[in-house]
Structure formats: structure tokens, C-alpha cells
Amino acid sequence: MPIRVLSEQVASQIAAGEVVERPSSVVKELVENSIDADARDIRVETRAGGKKFIHVTDDGCGVPATEAALAFHRHSTSKLTTADDLTRISTLGFRGEALASIAAVSRLTFVTRTADAPLGTLLRLEGGRVVARQESGRPPGTAVTVEDLFFNVPARRKFLRTERTERRHIDAWLTRYAMAYPALRFALIHDGRTVFQSPGTDSLRDVLVAVYGLEIGAALLEIPPVDPRPASDILVTGFASPPSLHRANRGYITLFVNGRWVQDARLTYAVIQAYHTLLPSKRYPLAVVIVQLPPEEVDVNVHPAKAEVRFRDGDAAFRAVQKAVRRTLLERSPVPVAAHAPTAWPSTPPQGGQERHERLSQLRLRPAGEQRRTEAESPRAESPGDTLPPLRVVGQLGTTYIVAEGPAGMYLLDQHAAHERVLFEQLLAERQRATVASQALLEPQPIELTAEAAGLLEEHLELLGNLGFQVEPFGGTTMLVRALPSIAAQADPRQVLEDVAAALEIGDAPLAGTVEEAVARQVCKQAAVKAGQVLAREEMEGLVRALERCTSPRTCPHGRPTMIHLSVEQLAREFGRSG
Ligand code: ADP
Ligand code: MG
Numbered sequence: 001m002p003i004r005v006l007s008e009q010v011a012s013q014i015a016a017g018e019v020v021e022r023p024s025s026v027v028k029e030l031v032e033n034s035i036d037a038d039a040r041d042i043r044v045e046t047r048a049g050g051k052k053f054i055h056v057t058d059d060g061c062g063v064p065a066t067e068a069a070l071a072f073h074r075h076s077t078s079k080l081t082t083a084d085d086l087t088r089i090s091t092l093g094f095r096g097e098a099l100a101s102i103a104a105v106s107r108l109t110f111v112t113r114t115a116d117a118p119l120g121t122l123l124r125l126e127g128g129r130v131v132a133r134q135e136s137g138r139p140p141g142t143a144v145t146v147e148d149l150f151f152n153v154p155a156r157r158k159f160l161r162t163e164r165t166e167r168r169h170i171d172a173w174l175t176r177y178a179m180a181y182p183a184l185r186f187a188l189i190h191d192g193r194t195v196f197q198s199p200g201t202d203s204l205r206d207v208l209v210a211v212y213g214l215e216i217g218a219a220l221l222e223i224p225p226v227d228p229r230p231a232s233d234i235l236v237t238g239f240a241s242p243p244s245l246h247r248a249n250r251g252y253i254t255l256f257v258n259g260r261w262v263q264d265a266r267l268t269y270a271v272i273q274a275y276h277t278l279l280p281s282k283r284y285p286l287a288v289v290i291v292q293l294p295p296e297e298v299d300v301n302v303h304p305a306k307a308e309v310r311f312r313d314g315d316a317a318f319r320a321v322q323k324a325v326r327r328t329l330l331e332r333s334p335v336p337v338a339a340h341a342p343t344a345w346p347s348t349p350p351q352g353g354q355e356r357h358e359r360l361s362q363l364r365l366r367p368a369g370e371q372r373r374t375e376a377e378s379p380r381a382e383s384p385g386d387t388l389p390p391l392r393v394v395g396q397l398g399t400t401y402i403v404a405e406g407p408a409g410m411y412l413l414d415q416h417a418a419h420e421r422v423l424f425e426q427l428l429a430e431r432q433r434a435t436v437a438s439q440a441l442l443e444p445q446p447i448e449l450t451a452e453a454a455g456l457l458e459e460h461l462e463l464l465g466n467l468g469f470q471v472e473p474f475g476g477t478t479m480l481v482r483a484l485p486s487i488a489a490q491a492d493p494r495q496v497l498e499d500v501a502a503a504l505e506i507g508d509a510p511l512a513g514t515v516e517e518a519v520a521r522q523v524c525k526q527a528a529v530k531a532g533q534v535l536a537r538e539e540m541e542g543l544v545r546a547l548e549r550c551t552s553p554r555t556c557p558h559g560r561p562t563m564i565h566l567s568v569e570q571l572a573r574e575f576g577r578s579g
Pocket of ligand 1: 072076100
């Protein structure tokens with residue numbers, strides 16, 4: 001073939017391919033532009049996993065009318081002028097490629113207004129060409145709408161995955177930026193449903209609660225900021241899981257370098273190293289590590305889309321991360337409390353697993369009646385999350401609650417929540433030993449589900465098998481249930497499957513614990529005794545004994561309290577007995 005110069009259009013599509021791989025790359029680039037524009041409020045809406053529609057709005061500085069069209073020229077940027085600037089990049093963008101690339105492979109609408117302009121500018125582009133331009137009213141800031149991604153690149157379109165997978169990639173990017181910029185408010189809406197929101201309170205822990213849920217968010221240990229000078233210019237902050245909280249892979253180690261999410265095997269290893277001897281084998285921590293260093297110490301200009309950076313001194317970065325995390329674990333990791341000697345009752349010896357919850361107990365909101373604490377009370381009996389003192393069952397109340405008495409007063413237990421907790425820990429323990437008991441149904445039961453639910457179950461047959469299910473596709477959107485986890489043997493198989501599918505849908509996002517735990521929670525919810533069920537005394541006693549053995553007896557797996565505690569002192573106060 002003779003050598004030819006590629007047409008402008010083909011060349012720009014090839015270049016676009018470097019930047020825009022899938023819908024989430026569009027979201028990433030647009031959100032970065034919003035952050036660079038000093039926005040406080042960034043909102044992302046998608047339809048069909050972003051394949052059909054992506055809409056990002058911000059309240060940032062906007063683009064002056066005279067420059068709007070220029071923003072779509074390749075290599076046009078307001079963030080860099082000289083090659084020298086490349087050595088000290090403090091913005092997320094600098095190549096001036098993203099808008100041009102996205103516009104080349106979609107139908108794009110750009111509406112922007114600076115604060116001092118009376119009206120905004122609207123530009124419409126198709127396949128990179130401007131097809132319309134007009135004045136347009138909008139509040140200061142910028143809104144970019146990207147429709148029909150890859151409409152003119154069928155080869156690319158073919159490689160897009162299911163909507164759910166594409167959504168997941170978008171979720172991952174948005175939560176990363178929310179973590180890197182806790183002062184900004186992010187919202188993510190898929191197909192009309194808000195799936196994620198960060199509060200913009202400038203507290204990373206608040207963002208972590210939004211991303212990982214209250215239990216994990218509260219348990220994470222803050223890496224204390226220590227001024228690195230004069231030893232080095234590298235500042236490491238963030239959060240790391242206590243040794244009792246771990247994951248099956250390293251995917252929960254999130255790294256940021258100068259506000260940029262990075263994938264870096266060495267720094268990831270530095271975090272893992274910090275946990276040396278503290279974690280079971282093949283288990284990994286959950287951590288969000290934020291590295292800040294002078295821009296000239298790190299090269300971010302490695303690849304247009306890949307999240308790679310190069311450090312001038314890689315060893316120093318490794319050491320700084322490893323040290324900061326290790327120090328956090330040694331200094332902040334919860335230690336088992338020495339057994340306090342409560343006034344009147346013998347204390348229970350500290351039990352395994354107690355330590356994990358010491359810290360949780362300091363942070364979690366307490367149920368009504370537990371806020372006040374006087375010195376005379378047993379601190380152990382007070383803080384939710386601890387191991388329980390031995391309780392004596394007094395009786396059942398309203399066929400919903402169990403009244404019990406302990407060293408430090410009265411306990412009112414929610415029988416359903418308490419049973420959920422017991423079953424949940426039992427199921428997870430069996431799962432860890434790969435000994436989950438399964439019970440065959442008398443007759444295999446075909447259950448018709450929505451296509452979405454059936455699809456999700458089909459994708460997770462192995463996970464379900466590990467939890468004691470025997471389920472198989474039965475044609476169309478019907479699943480055949482042969483066996484259920486023994487603990488849920490009495491539950492309605494349809495109800496269980498529907499709940500499990502719902503958990504899979506949510507648990508599938510990187511936003512919620514592990515998928516397996518989410519499924520286990522649903523199983524236990526269905527299997528637990530319900531409110532309104534009469535319990536015999538032995539049943540109540542069995543339940544209370546089992547709860548005492550739990551690692552987290554004071555909350556149900558969904559995070560609600562299992563019990564309310566009324567202390568001896570509170571009772572005395574209420575009755576006017578104390579002076
Ligand atoms: P880069 O971010 O590398 O500069 P882009 O192609 O992403 O390149 O954007 C080109 C230019 O358009 C930016 O430099 C900026 O001046 C302007 N721009 C893009 N998005 C926004 C936005 N949301 N708010 C304000 N300006 C923007
Ligand atoms: Mg950009």
C-alpha cells in the first residue's frame with residue numbers, strides 16, 4: 001500500500017481513542033475539567049451506562065464566549081503555556097486533548113458562562129465539527145452533554161460492555177474524585193436514580209462513610225498528618241483499615257498523588273507492607289492514601305489516560321507511605337481494653353474480636369438512653385460495639401423485644417435485629433471455613449424473576465454456591481432453586497432470591513462492602529425470627545447466649561442497634577433515687 005497522510009477525521013478518531021476508551025473516561029475528563037475550574041458542586045448524570053447520555057454540570061469559572069470554540073481544538077488549554085510549566089503541574093488537565101477527543105466521537109453540547117457575562121454560550125458539535133452556536137442562559141459554570149458515544153466509531157462501540165459494567169467504572173471514578181476532593185459536593189445519578197452523593201464537608205471520613213457505609217467508614221483509622229520536613233517533602237495522609245478489617249484483594253487500596261488517582265504497584269505494596277504480620281495470609285487492607293509532594297518531584301505526563309505517575313525519588317515515596325501507615329497502625333490501632341472492674345458485678349474476660357470494635361464504639365451514634373455516662377458505670381457495658389456482659393433473660397415484650405438484665409442495668413433487645421446479627425456472624429464464619437450448611441428443598445422450585453435479577457443471579461452462581469445456595473438457570477428469566485442455606489431453609493425461596501438479587505445489584509457497585517457480605521445480610525434478614533413471633537424462654541436464652549459470643553453484638557448487619565441499654569444509674573435517676 002502506498003503511504004498516505006491520514007485524513008483529519010481519521011487522525012482525530014485515532015487520537016481520541018487514546019483518551020476516550022469508554023463512557024467512564026468521558027466522565028473522568030469532564031469531572032477533572034470541573035475540578036480544574038474551581039467548581040464546588042459537580043453533578044454527573046448518565047443513561048444506559050453512559051453509552052447514550054452523559055451530562056456533567058458544574059458551578060466553576062466557565063469559559064468566556066470568545067474562547068468557547070477554542071476549547072475544542074486539539075492541544076488548546078488554559079492550564080499550560082510553556083514546556084517549562086510541565087515540570088510543575090498543579091491542575092488535573094494540561095494536554096488540551098480531552099474536549100477535542102470526546103467531541104470527535106460523540107454528539108456534544110457545551111453550555112458555559114463566566115460569572116461576569118450576562119449570557120452563556122452554547123456550542124453543539126457532531127463528530128468534532130461545530131454544528132450550532134448560540135447564546136444561552138444558564139447560571140455561571142459549565143454543562144457538558146455527551147450523547148451517542150462512538151456513534152461514528154462502530155468498532156469502539158462494539159467493545160463496550162454491559163450497561164452495568166460501564167456504570168461500575170463510572171461509579172469508581174466518581175467515588176475516587178469524591179475522596180480526593182472532600183470539600184466538593186459530588187452527585188451521581190444513573191437513569192434517574194441518585195446512587196452516590198458526597199456531602200462536601202471537607203471531611204474525608206464523611207466521604208468514606210458515603211462510599212463504604214457507616215460501619216467501615218467509622219472503623220477506618222486516620223493517618224495522622226505529620227509535617228515531613230526536613231526529612232523529605234512528602235506528606236502522607238488518609239485512612240487505613242484496622243487490622244481486623246480486611247479484604248480478599250488489593251482493589252481496596254486507593255492512592256492519590258497530588259489530587260490525582262494513581263495506580264502504582266510499588267505504593268500499593270508499601271501499604272501492604274505496613275500491615276506485615278498484622279493480617280491473615282492472602283488478605284489485604286482497605287486504605288485511602290493521599291500523597292502530596294512538590295509538583296516538580298513527580299511526573300504526571302506519562303500517558304494520556306493511564307493513571308500512572310513517575311516519582312523523582314520512588315524509594316522516598318515508598319518509605320513515606322509505608323511509614324505513615326505503619327505508624328498509624330501502631331499508634332491508633334484499637335487495643336483491647338484492660339478489664340475494668342465494674343462496681344458490683346464481676347467483669348467478663350476480654351474476648352477475641354473485641355478490639356475491633358473499641359474504636360467503632362467511640363464513633364457510632366448511640367441509641368437513645370445511652371448518651372450519658374457516669375464514672376460508676378461499667379464502660380464496657382456502655383459502649384455499643386463491645387462484647388456483651390452476661391445477660392439474664394427476664395421475658396418477652398410485645399412479641400418483639402426481649403427484656404434482659406446485666407451488670408449495668410436493663411437491656412431491651414430487638415429479637416429480629418439480634419437474630420440477624422447472630423446468623424450473619426455464623427454464616428460468615430462458616431463461609432470462611434467453607435462449611436456453609438445447605439438444605440435441599442423437598443421439590444426444586446422454579447422461580448420467575450425479572451431479567452435483571454435473573455442475569456445478576458446467573459453471574460454470581462459461584463458466590464451463591466459458596467453461601468449454601470443451589471440455583472441454576474431454568475430457561476428465560478426463570479431460576480431453579482434446589483437448595484437454600486440451611487439457616488434460611490424455612491424462608492420463602494422467592495423472597496430470598498429477590499432480596500439477594502437486589503443486594504447483588506447494589507453490592508456490585510464498588511460502593512458497598514463486599515458483594516458476598518451484602519448477599520449474606522439478605523439471607524440473614526429472611527432467616528431471622530420476625531417481630532411478632534412468640535419465643536419460648538429457652539429460645540430467648542439461646543439467642544442471648546449466641547449474641548454474647550458475637551464480635552459485633554450491638555448492631556444488626558445493616559447497622560441498626562440490636563439493643564437499648566438503660567443503666568442502673570439512669571433508672572435510679574428516673575425514679576429520683578440518686579441524690
Ligand atoms: P485540558 O483540561 O487539558 O486543558 P480539555 O480539552 O479538557 O484540556 O479542556 C480544554 C480547556 O477548556 C481547558 O483548558 C479549560 O480552559 C476549558 N474548560 C473545559 N472544561 C471546562 C469547565 N468545566 N469549566 C471551565 N473551563 C473548562
Ligand atoms: Mg481536561
